[in-house]
Amino acid sequence: MSREIEMAVSRRALLRGGFTVTAMGVLGTSTAPLAFGEVGARAVDRPRIHTCSEWGARPPNGTITVENHKPTYIVVHHTAGGNSSDTSLAHAYQISRGIQNFHMDGRGWIDSGQQLTNSRGGHITEGRHRSVEILDGGTRHVQGANVGNHNSEVIGIENEGLYSTVDVPVALWNSLVQLVAYIAQSYGISPDMIRGHRDFNATECPGQVLYERLPELIAAVRAALGTSPASPAAPLRSWPLLKPGEQSDKVLAAQHLLRARGVAVKADGVFGDATFAAVARLAAENGVAYEPCYASRSADESGFVGVTTWPLLVRTVRAGDTGEAAQAARVLMSARGERFATVDTPTWQRLLA
Structure with a gap:
């Protein structure tokens, strides 16, 4: 049976984001089981992640903390910056340097706050030093600085752009699905544990449009992994977000x-x-x-x-x-x-x- 037919149940969600599924499968073809305890898991390929040394990161000005456990949640952010039309790798590197400079010089942090960054062109870069090395190990995770009071339990992905009223580019969505699927596989995290920043702090992040697509992201990651829904965790999305200008x-x-x-x-x-x-x-x-x-x-x-x-x-x-x-x-x-x-x-x- 072709991969297109095998994944038809989730194809609508994938196609909305422009996610392309070929007969060979963008995310890999092996059928090794994962650690989810879920039925029908298949392995996904590790996406190309450009390391700190590749994009010219400054060295951290302190010790990188490595938690001796896996993260509980995969958290989606947006940078709240401009929606650039430059989709080049060079631009992705520039964004990573800009974020690091702001976090170290503007926030006083030891390094970039997020573990990973995803550009509008779909280029994935390492954020905080050692994040890729530790992620690939699958047993520990680098502590970032992207979710207040929860940094010991999350791994955060910063998505370039502002998604309060506009949708994410197809390239960004595709790479986000692939990256989240790989993180979920590496750590044995159920896709049900994908969250938005606002599920932990009173912020609009990752933007209303992208936040509303998180159930679709969960479905797309499940399709990539070949897993069936497990019993969902107690949802964090239990309180609304109110911000200036609203009348209700x-x-x-x-x-x-x-x-x-x-x-x-x-x-x-x-x-x-x-x-x-x-x-x-x-x-x-x-x-x-x-x-x-x-x-x-x-x-x-x-x-x-x-x-x-x-x-x-x-x-x-x-x-x-x-x-x-x-x-x-x-x-x-x-x-x-x-x-x-x-x-x-x-x-x-x-x-x-």
Whole structure:
């Protein structure tokens, strides 16, 4: 049976990103089992990854930490920089040097924060030193600096560009699928453990468009590996992201919840400067890690309401309660045509989904 027929169940997802499947198979043809405990695994080829020495990286100014365990999650980022039309390898090298310079000189980090970088031309480069060497070993991973409070458990891929309103180029998508499939195979990570940066920190990264394609990426990686769905892990995508300029019942609820904490912010359902400043103060006062779309000098996201800030805002309210938190719950339940009742954290998550 041809590989085209064998992979037909996931072909629609692959073709949307322009991923090309030939009779020989872009990702390899062997049928060696993987370490997923999943049915039908096949081996994928290691993509071409250009090392730090190839793109002219500066030496790190500190010791590279190598975690003595595998990463739990594969995290997708975008650089939040320009969507360049230059798809050359030379440009990919330039992007890698620019990111490293910014991270070392602008952030004060010892090296590039991400383990791997994927250009709009589909060229993959090593980010932090030793990342490729350790990845190929399949038992440990280099600690990066790309997901606040979670760097010991993630391996991050920085995708060149800004994907808030536009889609990723075909070449970038193809290389992302191949790279993620190889990482998943090398570490025995289920594709269900692919995440976006915003699943851990209150940031728009990897951009709304690319973030919405993560289920498609999971399906494409599964098709490449030849695996069937396993029991999915508990999803991290449990809180919405709110940012300046939005007008909604969710924004109004967030404002009421801020007021419940004694913050003097107007409850008008409009995410303006005052709401942004209030959220930023709340996050800072509670030690919430702020990790922006960090590979470029992107806009300040410290006042976004997301996965790290909603838990600071919500509280249990019960039928008959008054006050700002109860009003927030009523706003959300009214929008859904529901009668006000007890609202605990799981209920808040459901109402805000």
